[in-house]
Amino acid sequence: MAPPKAGDITRAANDLFSDDFGGAENKLTLKSTAANGVALKVEGARSNASGAVNALLETKYTHKPTGVSIKEKWTTKNVVATEIGVANKVVAGSDATLCANFVPNAGIQDLKLKTALKKDAFTATMDVTQKAINATTCFGYKNFLFGVSSNISLGTFAPSGTKFTVGYREGDLIVGTSITDAAKVDGSIFHAVNPAVQAGVQFGWNRTSGATSLAVAAQKRLDATSFAKVKINTAMDINASYVVAVRPGVLLRLSADIAGNALASDKHQVGLHLTLSQ
Structure with a gap:
């Protein structure tokens, strides 16, 4: 089996810390699939802090005989993002996606070509824009994963954001650490304690500023339809969520962002996310 992309070596821990939180906004998501196979998603969100309302309309269709996929997304920022992708056409394990943003009063912007190649021994990606190239590769050896990524400016051909990542996977344990530009160190440990927990x-250290960070997170499946999760960092930012499948096609998430170092303040936020799908 092909190793993951370099950026996904620590994905299990990253997802635990990022997914299913959202006390800063209230959101409604509608998902459906048309009879011709087009997947539709409509989403609206209101910020608790500013009251601003944002929305998007997304469609996705895959032509199975050719493997060509088309994805379009319109947002209330009046930007239409289009992605056209094809898989396994050049060589087995390859895919390529052309991305472009269209702004009515400015034309086409942010052209990007994303390519990837997955083989048993390695996974490589290369994203090309008008200004830079981002390249990554990841190799696997037994339980170890070795990844490297870098951005190269097409103007100066100078690399930046060069990151080396090492991961170790064994059973229910995934450990990863990375060094970026020889100055920033990040690490994570993910442990599936049991099927329900x-x-x-996550920890980090910046050699330039001397700043350190530490955060812990946990998720507990309460029953077949619900789970709760919480995370806290050294700044005493506390995020908690409760997610429940109310019925088939109805998913409710209740989230809270708590300023643990200012419990008597009004900095706390509560958010709700309702997803209706067909």
Whole structure:
């Protein structure tokens, strides 16, 4: 089996810390699939802090005989993002996606060509824009994963954001660490304690500023239809969520963002996310 992309070596821990939180806004998501196979998603969100309302309309269709996929997304920022992708056409394990943003009063912007190649021994990606190239590769050896990524400016051909990542996977444990530009160190530990409980730790150190960070997170499946999760960092930012499948096609998430170092303040936020799908 092909190793993951370099950026996904620590994905299990990253997902534990990022997914299913959202006390800063209230959101409604509608998902459906038309009879011809077009997947539709409509989403609206209101910020608790500013009251601003944002929305998007997304469609996705895959032509199975050719493997060509087309995805379009319109947002209330009046930007239409289009992605056209094809898989396994050049060589087995390859895919390529052309991305472009269209702004009515400015024309086409942000052209990008994303390519990837997955083989048993390695996974490589290369994203090309008008200004830079981002390239990554990841190799696997037994339980170890080795990844490297870098951005190269097409103007100066100078690399930046060069990151080396090492991961170790064994059973229910995933450990990863990375060094970026020889100055920033990040690490994570993900542990599936049992089928119902997941736990993780993230830590970081910046050699330039001397700043350090530490965060812990956990998720507990309460029953077949619901789970709860929480995370906290050294700044005493506390995020908690409760997610429940109310019935088939109805998913409710209740989230809270708590300023643990200012419990008597009005900095706390509560958010709701309702997803209706067909």
